[in-house]
Amino acid sequence: MYVGVDVGGTKVLAVELTGEGDDLVVASSAQVPMPGRSASDAEVEAAVVQAALEVAAGRPVSGVGVAAAGLVDRPGERVRFGAHLPWRDAPVRDRLAERIGAPVVLDNDANCAAHAELAAGALRGVSSALLITVGTGIGGAVVLDGRVVRGANGMAGEFGHVQVVPDGLACECGLRGCWEQYCSGRTLERVMRVALGSHLDGREVEALARAGDPVARQAFATVGTWLGVGIAGLVSSFDPEKVVVGGGVSAVGDLLLEPARRGLVDAIQATAYRDLPPVVATRFGPEAGAVGAALLMTSRG
Numbered sequence: 001m002y003v004g005v006d007v008g009g010t011k012v013l014a015v016e017l018t019g020e021g022d023d024l025v026v027a028s029s030a031q032v033p034m035p036g037r038s039a040s041d042a043e044v045e046a047a048v049v050q051a052a053l054e055v056a057a058g059r060p061v062s063g064v065g066v067a068a069a070g071l072v073d074r075p076g077e078r079v080r081f082g083a084h085l086p087w088r089d090a091p092v093r094d095r096l097a098e099r100i101g102a103p104v105v106l107d108n109d110a111n112c113a114a115h116a117e118l119a120a121g122a123l124r125g126v127s128s129a130l131l132i133t134v135g136t137g138i139g140g141a142v143v144l145d146g147r148v149v150r151g152a153n154g155m156a157g158e159f160g161h162v163q164v165v166p167d168g169l170a171c172e173c174g175l176r177g178c179w180e181q182y183c184s185g186r187t188l189e190r191v192m193r194v195a196l197g198s199h200l201d202g203r204e205v206e207a208l209a210r211a212g213d214p215v216a217r218q219a220f221a222t223v224g225t226w227l228g229v230g231i232a233g234l235v236s237s238f239d240p241e242k243v244v245v246g247g248g249v250s251a252v253g254d255l256l257l258e259p260a261r262r263g264l265v266d267a268i269q270a271t272a273y274r275d276l277p278p279v280v281a282t283r284f285g286p287e288a289g290a291v292g293a294a295l296l297m298t299s300r301g
């Protein structure tokens, strides 16, 4: 069996797939809390192994695909940097392969999500697209000619750390004013903390918004508007057929996507003279990265 594991800022998610094409689904999954940015490399890698073995449930593992929220080198051997992960130029692929005793493939989480959506999701048959994941931070992938663009160093699509506010909010990457500081799960938490004076995690904000709480809905509207503004810049740059949005924050659907669509229209030039791409949800949602990692492993295994 092959397992896909997504290593994000707050959790490690492992999945096993079954079926193909439109019938491809997650057969089982397991989730382990992320040990945190200050954890050691070994602690994070132990969490990855734990999640993979929970999904395997005693069966032998033939290979593991790993989707990492950060800069992965072009050969897929090392995580060079992750704003929300402790890995720094770490040979993650080989260390995990040794721990698990099976082959490992490694790629950026948003690239993996794009692979999943191209193979069996919202990007099937689509030639040019942008994929944005909104979770703890923002991940991104560019699809051109039906393929994920890797860039000279394997690091294309890191939209989350494009500066949108000079001298703006401090980001975990070390810069200030990065897009993800205004458009992420962390932003939701910050907006709610300012409004209510108490801490709520993303899931709690989502539950409030679904129940109609005006403060929570406004928090999603704020994040969604920033999402649209960022997408406008990317649409100006790439002129894609379609924009797909995934990641944990996107689980609320149109509460996030409607303000994003409006933000796109308001922030792009010449709307009367161009066709704007649809902004839609990924098929695999917060599991897209793990699904794509499993598919990468399967296609190479």
Ligand SMILES: [Zn+2]
Binding pocket: 083, 160, 161, 171, 172, 173, 174, 175, 178
């Ligand atoms: Zn940043």
